[in-house]
Amino acid sequence: MDRLPELDDAVQDLSETLDRRLVVIDHVMQVVAYSIHETPADRRRLFHILTHSGSWPRPHTAKSSHAVITLPEIGTMLFLRLLDARRRIVGHVVLPWNDTDPEHGPDPALEETAAHLGELLAARQHDVADRAARTYQLTADLVTGSAGERDAAAEALITERLLSTSESYCAVALGVDPRGATPLDHERTAHAVSRTLRFVRETSTATVVGGVLEEQVGVLVFPRPVVAARLTRILKDPAVTPVQAGIGPVVPLDEVHRSFEQARLAWRATWLAPDDHETVSTWEGMGLDGTLARLPLEHFRMADLPPSTRDLLAAVDSPDLLTTLETYLVAGGDAARTARLLRIHRSTLYYRLDKLRSILAGDLNDGVFRRDLHTGLRMARLAGLVPRPGKSAPRS
Known part of the structure; x- marks a missing residue:
């Protein structure tokens, strides 16, 4: 989870005012900020929220400013919507709600503070969206652009700290079998890319970039060798099945386009001969199939x-x-x-x-x-x- 200093400070100030432990989730139910959780019970609840918020039912707050929902392992929670300047829901403040709390929901002071949190979250999401769009374009240029575009993309990715500095990099191609693939199948490719990026962000100090190219092939660039077993665990999730992946060789940054080309051939071979290859396969392990995959x-x-x-x-x-x-x-x-x-x-x-x-x-x-x-x-x-x-x- 990325730290958002201004939003974190505002959430902590509100927590101390209310004497409640608070969590902020975004529009896709992922945690983006939380106050200090001091007691063992509070920390256990926070850990469960961080792990499972993405699977919660979405609160019905389109017509009401709040919703009270009882969640397994957590208890009864208040979801107070956060709106942007155009009054679109950008997330929710989540806090424990007890039987002694007022039936009508949060008091006006809390709702007024939530308006400020909504502005901070919306601004951050706008910045994140801009950064994600630029990262995607630079990644696409890095693996598919002309020589000049590749050089410029490599320099920008490093100088703007979008990609970790390293002596070697590795590209991954991923997606579904394009033969007969539906729009929903291709959505799974995008989901697999975002899941992998989030996994690396939350479990590693490395910065990885990626996106989905126009031909519906996902691309990831790692500043280190890719552990096939870890990527396999991500792609085995039912939410992204039947996405498969090919891993290219480890190369200098200016050769990443070649790593991606070979990763893409390995990926092609995984769906041309699914019985003979794993969900995640490497170019080095492809043998003749990798070369034959160049053919239509x-x-x-x-x-x-x-x-x-x-x-x-x-x-x-x-x-x-x-x-x-x-x-x-x-x-x-x-x-x-x-x-x-x-x-x-x-x-x-x-x-x-x-x-x-x-x-x-x-x-x-x-x-x-x-x-x-x-x-x-x-x-x-x-x-x-x-x-x-x-x-x-x-x-x-």
Whole structure:
């Protein structure tokens, strides 16, 4: 949570006047300020508010200045709305409310003070919005702009303290499978970016920048290597599923656009072959799939595949037979290892291989033929042209 000195001081002054512990939440129910909480009970309540305020029901204060809501683990709380100059709700003051408090709600003095808090919060939100918009534009320029735009963006991000100074940086690309994605799916990308930025802000001293590009691909730039396990935990939240991410290599700031390019290829591979990659994958761990992701594989048809692969898929529609061939090629033609990987008897393997040899136009003992066939099958798999159990036939 960012500290807002002027707002913090005003909240503390009001707290001392009322002799109540106060919390201010913004329009998305996130805590932005709070008074000193001295007693163990007060601190326990504050910890619960900091952790769970985002999941609370929104108070109905559009027609009334306040609402009294009983919350689990906290008790009965008064929500007093905060308005900006155009009388739009920008947040609420939250304080414990007891049975001895007046039924009609807060006294006029408290509502008058709340008006000042609303002005402070609205001004801060305006500054934050301006800063966020500039940060996003600079981040977009840093990873997708021309050489001149990248240099200017890098300098501005550092001199304006929008991005931490470091010897090396790492880019992340994230989003949903664009094939058939809905506007709601793309909203999850923006939500995943904001959640990650907030997580880093609240748990680290590093400053990370990010946003969502026009083509609905999220971007994050870290001043350090990205811990894939932590990012995975964020993206496993049901609120952002099925967002996936690719992590680029660690590079100097002036090379971040290359890190993002490779992160984006890793991200593409995660949705081109979701069964073969984790929710968060790295460029270094992509192998051939990262390189193949440069191709417009989602638009491939049978005619775009190498002849050996095209002929094979035209003659074979058995997923088991194709999986056997792929596994045999992965095992370098080692029959014993192939049988172990497939968990089948060796005689079953030999039967399938004999059947494949009768179909194939080339010799499986020929290294060049095996290379072309192996690469072609992987291209077909990424393009969705290899039949799987229960799936429809490949596109022609």
